Amino acid sequence: MKLLGASLLGTVFGDEVCYRHNQCEVGCFTNLPPWGGTDARPGSKLPNLPSDLNVNFHLDTTLETGVNIDYGNFDSLAASSFNPENPVYFIIHGYFDTGDEGWLQRISALILEQENANVFRVDWGEGSRTIQYAQAATDTQVVGGSVGCLIKDMEPFFRSMNSMVSKITCIGHSLGAQACGYVGQNVQKRYGVKLPVIHGLDPAEPYFKDTPDEVCLGYSDADFVSVIHSDATQFLSGGVQGLGLSYPVGHVDFWPNNGTNHPGCEGGLFDQITDNGGIWEGLRDFAVCYHQRAIRFFEESIPRNCNYKSYKCKRWTDFYEGYCLESWDNNLLPEMGWNSIHYKDIMPKPNLNEVYLNTGDKKPFCVHENLQRLYFNANTDRNLELDLEIQYLHSSGSPITLKINESPITPYEGFQMRTPLTLKENLGSINSLWVKLDFAGGLINLSHYATIDRIYIKHGEVQEESIYCPLEASMKVGQTYIFEKCQ
Structure with a gap:
């Protein structure tokens, strides 16, 4: 009509x-x-x-x-x-x-x-x-x-x-x-x-x-x-x-x-x-x-x-x-x-x-994306249940300390642990890492080793990557070790 x-x-x-x-x-x-x-x-x-x-x-x-x-x-x-x-x-x-x-x-x-x-x-x-x-x-x-x-x-x-x-x-x-x-x-x-x-x-x-x-x-x-x-x-x-x-x-x-x-x-x-x-x-x-x-x-x-x-x-x-x-x-x-x-x-x-x-929970909502990989070498005991904590000493502010794993990790020779790091803080240029592996369970033996051969970090937003090596050849569980940029 x-x-x-x-x-x-x-x-x-x-x-x-x-x-x-x-x-x-x-x-x-x-x-x-x-x-x-x-x-x-x-x-x-x-x-x-x-x-x-x-x-x-x-x-x-x-x-x-x-x-x-x-x-x-x-x-x-x-x-x-x-x-x-x-x-x-x-x-x-x-x-x-x-x-x-x-x-x-x-x-x-x-x-x-x-x-x-x-x-x-x-x-x-x-x-x-x-x-x-x-x-x-x-x-x-x-x-x-x-x-x-x-x-x-x-x-x-x-x-x-x-x-x-x-x-x-x-x-x-x-x-x-x-x-x-x-x-x-x-x-x-x-x-x-x-x-x-x-x-x-x-x-x-x-x-x-x-x-x-x-x-x-x-x-x-x-x-x-x-x-x-x-x-x-x-x-x-x-x-x-x-x-x-x-x-x-x-x-x-x-x-x-x-x-x-x-x-x-x-x-x-x-x-x-x-x-x-x-x-x-x-x-x-x-x-x-x-x-x-x-x-x-x-x-x-x-x-x-x-x-x-x-x-x-x-x-x-x-x-x-x-x-x-x-x-x-x-x-x-x-x-x-x-x-x-x-x-x-x-x-x-x-x-x-x-x-x-990703974004944060409140203003400012922006966050910084980083990717981290840890490489464990042959000097690592099997069947350990460990917690991993890393302190990042960087150029952008106060050190940042993070517990890396949500559940216990059990590293072995050749084990690679990859972790996205979504942070409100900008890590900027990382001068050194302080890494500590602690027992998460099981029989504690202070002679256990869990040695990280190197740590790879990539800053997503600037597409820059760095590799860090330990200052000591082996790492006892329960102690803190320093990593600096590999020569």
């Missing part, structure tokens, strides 16, 4: 609706497959009117912050401190957030500390704050179209469309990441060129899982699409789907802590409030801690307080056990978050590159 109706903002024709705002065509939208009536989207929803979403743009520059810009209205932008000489950033929030959330303001402020820029915080809170998640997910198309209208308002500031688009980056969380995908599609249709960069912070999976490229954020939406997966649990107890995409979609997909089970998220409500500096953000992180971690990681990556180096690996278990600290292709270790753009032109093909990293 064909429905005819008209208003100032929209005209409906059957299963399609076309919207405009001020002098700009926001776009035409349908509820036909793949947008509706599919397994991923069983409903037949159409996006709401732009006026219902009340999309607002809050412009932050080094001269002024929080200036409201009316999109589709060139005069509104012209009267602001918008500077076409500077980069342009759009930050788009997700479900139940607004453009005035603390995390959007913090990211905006951090960007402005790095460079003179035009940062637009995109506020569609009247659409996102609804119990009807499927409707909010559908409305991200209008959000993307509204950003497209503001980009169109910028045209008179630039000599060419290519020079304008080349300055634009979109940063989105959850549904906001999906909206960034629509921004990218809008730009390609209107100008025939791609956005340079999209940063997807845990792009929403419900209502987008296994949908085609035109529906879900993907690497075709920009020249470089960087994705942080932080709530990628496919099915939690009770069959509830994770909030973030559980499969790769970008040019590089980062999987911190395998995209789920982040250290620190098991803490109580008070811990979250303390760590986030506010009751509302603490409450939200307590409820959806995994999903919010992508924001926290990205935020810390901007001033480079955290060096989020990541590692190519076939699977998470291999990385977790330390098998992947050697990089691929000329020591390429992409940094998760803001600085991932530096690896745009040197990432290996194909487009989907999945990389892994």
Whole structure:
């Protein structure tokens, strides 16, 4: 059935609706497959009117912050401190957030500390704050179209469309990441060129899982699409789907802590409030801690307080056990978050590159990855049950003492013990090691020997390795021995 109706903002024709705002065509939208009536989207929803979403743009520059810009209205932008000489950033929030959330303001402020820029915080809170998640997910198309209208308002500031688009980056969380995908599609249709960069912070999976490229954020939406997966649990107890995409979609997909089970998220409500500096953000992180971690990681990556180096690996278990600290292709270790753009032109093909990293339990979340191998020689008694403790005397700070084994070890001639060392502290340059082997059980005989021939250590993030040798030829169990770099 064909429905005819008209208003100032929209005209409906059957299963399609076309919207405009001020002098700009926001776009035409349908509820036909793949947008509706599919397994991923069983409903037949159409996006709401732009006026219902009340999309607002809050412009932050080094001269002024929080200036409201009316999109589709060139005069509104012209009267602001918008500077076409500077980069342009759009930050788009997700479900139940607004453009005035603390995390959007913090990211905006951090960007402005790095460079003179035009940062637009995109506020569609009247659409996102609804119990009807499927409707909010559908409305991200209008959000993307509204950003497209503001980009169109910028045209008179630039000599060419290519020079304008080349300055634009979109940063989105959850549904906001999906909206960034629509921004990218809008730009390609209107100008025939791609956005340079999209940063997807845990792009929403419900209502987008296994949908085609035109529906879900993907690497075709920009020249470089960087994705942080932080709530990628496919099915939690009770069959509830994770909030973030559980499969790769970008040019590089980062999987911190395998995209789920982040250290620190098991803490109580008070811990979250303390760590986030506010009751509302603490409450939200307590409820959806995994999903919010992508924001926290990205935020810390901007001033480079955290060096989020990541590692190519076939699977998470291999990385977790330390098998992947050697990089691929000329020591390429992409940094998760803001600085991932530096690896745009040197990432290996194909487009989907999945990389892994660990994080800590609280700010700063960055950790340092090291790989250690111990080689036992012939002067080692069999069937000993031992505990191993090593003190690392290094150039970056106070000595670090670690118990290396979780369960007793039973070394023998030729035995190799490989251990990943994930540390909050940076070991820096290690001057010497103090190694002690203690009895963990069984009959104690002080004449037992368990001699380590050499110790190999590789610093993952700088791809440097060193080998340490004992100053004495044999090691009695229960005593401490010094290792220094082999000559």
